[in-house]
Amino acid sequence: MAADAEAGPVRAPLSRDRVLRAAVRIADDGGIGALTMRRLAEELGAEAMSLYYHVANKDEVLEGIADVVAREINEVVDALDVPSAGARWKNAVRRRILAAREVLLRHPWAPSVLETRAAMSPEILRYHDRLLGLMRDGGFSYDLAHHALHALGSRALGFSQELFDPGDGSGSPEELAGFADRLPHLVGMLSEIAHDDPDSTLGWCDDQSEFEFGLDLLLDGLDRLRERSS
Amino acid sequence: MAADAEAGPVRAPLSRDRVLRAAVRIADDGGIGALTMRRLAEELGAEAMSLYYHVANKDEVLEGIADVVAREINEVVDALDVPSAGARWKNAVRRRILAAREVLLRHPWAPSVLETRAAMSPEILRYHDRLLGLMRDGGFSYDLAHHALHALGSRALGFSQELFDPGDGSGSPEELAGFADRLPHLVGMLSEIAHDDPDSTLGWCDDQSEFEFGLDLLLDGLDRLRERSS
DNA sequence: CCTGGGATTCTTACGATGTAAGGTAACCGT
DNA sequence: ACGGTTACCTTACATCGTAAGAATCCCAGG
Numbered sequence: 001m002a003a004d005a006e007a008g009p010v011r012a013p014l015s016r017d018r019v020l021r022a023a024v025r026i027a028d029d030g031g032i033g034a035l036t037m038r039r040l041a042e043e044l045g046a047e048a049m050s051l052y053y054h055v056a057n058k059d060e061v062l063e064g065i066a067d068v069v070a071r072e073i074n075e076v077v078d079a080l081d082v083p084s085a086g087a088r089w090k091n092a093v094r095r096r097i098l099a100a101r102e103v104l105l106r107h108p109w110a111p112s113v114l115e116t117r118a119a120m121s122p123e124i125l126r127y128h129d130r131l132l133g134l135m136r137d138g139g140f141s142y143d144l145a146h147h148a149l150h151a152l153g154s155r156a157l158g159f160s161q162e163l164f165d166p167g168d169g170s171g172s173p174e175e176l177a178g179f180a181d182r183l184p185h186l187v188g189m190l191s192e193i194a195h196d197d198p199d200s201t202l203g204w205c206d207d208q209s210e211f212e213f214g215l216d217l218l219l220d221g222l223d224r225l226r227e228r229s230s
Numbered sequence: 231m232a233a234d235a236e237a238g239p240v241r242a243p244l245s246r247d248r249v250l251r252a253a254v255r256i257a258d259d260g261g262i263g264a265l266t267m268r269r270l271a272e273e274l275g276a277e278a279m280s281l282y283y284h285v286a287n288k289d290e291v292l293e294g295i296a297d298v299v300a301r302e303i304n305e306v307v308d309a310l311d312v313p314s315a316g317a318r319w320k321n322a323v324r325r326r327i328l329a330a331r332e333v334l335l336r337h338p339w340a341p342s343v344l345e346t347r348a349a350m351s352p353e354i355l356r357y358h359d360r361l362l363g364l365m366r367d368g369g370f371s372y373d374l375a376h377h378a379l380h381a382l383g384s385r386a387l388g389f390s391q392e393l394f395d396p397g398d399g400s401g402s403p404e405e406l407a408g409f410a411d412r413l414p415h416l417v418g419m420l421s422e423i424a425h426d427d428p429d430s431t432l433g434w435c436d437d438q439s440e441f442e443f444g445l446d447l448l449l450d451g452l453d454r455l456r457e458r459s460s
Numbered sequence: 461c462c463t464g465g466g467a468t469t470c471t472t473a474c475g476a477t478g479t480a481a482g483g484t485a486a487c488c489g490t
Numbered sequence: 491a492c493g494g495t496t497a498c499c500t501t502a503c504a505t506c507g508t509a510a511g512a513a514t515c516c517c518a519g520g
Contacts, residue, residue, distance in 0.1 A: 013469095014468080014469080036507085037506080037507065038505085046469070047469070047470055047471080048470095048507085048508085049469080049470065049509090053469070058506095058507065125413055129412075129414065129415045132415035132416060133415045136415060142415075142418060142422045143422075147440065150435065150443060150444060151444035151447050153390045160384075161383055161391070179352060182352075183356065184359070184363070185360075185362035186358065192373075193373065210381075213380060214377075214380055214382075214448070217452065218381075218451070221451045222447065244498080268478095277500080278499095279498080280497075282480095288479090
């Protein structure tokens, strides 16, 4: 009777892949906190419980989106073609890591997820395996390369914490004033650098260059160790 | 009538301090996931809503326990007395950081909490201020010391991620077998190191020495920069 | 065509969590 | 004794993940 009251445009069927893609979309705009099963279902024009036919539970969704990002990283890294033999290993590693970082900048929620659930994801393993490969080409022993990966830590994937999802960026300057006399060096540093730099105390740390500074520090140190052990 | 049916031993009154201490206790054994307002109230022999008289909300509890740990770190670090002038800055910084690390090993939940809510906590600021002080004593410019803090990142506080709260430590070896042919270098590394090392593939990474390796790599690199800029 | 049985989606419901709103009890200076 | 803070409790709600099972869809076999 009165057939299909509301014949909508027949939404595409669900699938693990569509679910994960939608999840990434939601996290990208709205943060990881916006990713709930109900919101995710809504995004797909379905009901929350329908998702469980394609995903075991929310944890699997998180692992899934971590893997999506890891795959995206590997794709970008695959596209690079940088010579890596001998002393050029350093530049090759550097390029790869900075490429990974660019991907993560598009997914600010990813570092925390990668870090907590994806250490053993196939894609992440593959990424690390290839970093190891570069170091081997450059003349590293496995032992040194292994230490190197530990030394790099999350930097190997292009992040180093605290700079992503920076909460609400609430003001350091005002709150600092109260007990500033107890922090002579921080205050000294701030005033000295603010003096040199025209733009005010806000955003006076350039994430990108700080990241590269730390990265290069490590890579230079590793290079010295490599030479010494050759 | 029939006065105080059950005259218990009159539990000590609540207070912000007692609440935070209880919260740390719960997180210490049970993990950060075990810390709920109801569980916290139970630990104190009270009801959940009573806590809200002493704490604004759960987020304040988290900030609070981060600060408790940070205070603990500062206490331990205060007890150190290491000469720091000139070239000895490096050893002084190293000792402080390893002391902080020992505190964090007693509170495995702390890294994640510190990292997300305590960047601007007074105690953390104080800790960083004193690291800066050591570097100044050692001859750093504020500019270089500033980069140094960024380079150290979470390592400055004694952790470097992924090694704490390691999930369930599920086996790498078996799962790896499936696609091991795609990971030639990881497999090569594993087999080579497993060969040298009598104890099997489990726990073949010594967190402590890996941490120190990365830390020294950074400190050595900084020392070279410092000398060059003098 | 019907029909029945998997594959897929939805409905309803439960327990856990953070916390708003407002009541009750304990304490204290007058 | 009593009014007012201060400290604590009761009840209730929204939101979350998800268990259990009903409803629907789709297609091969009669």
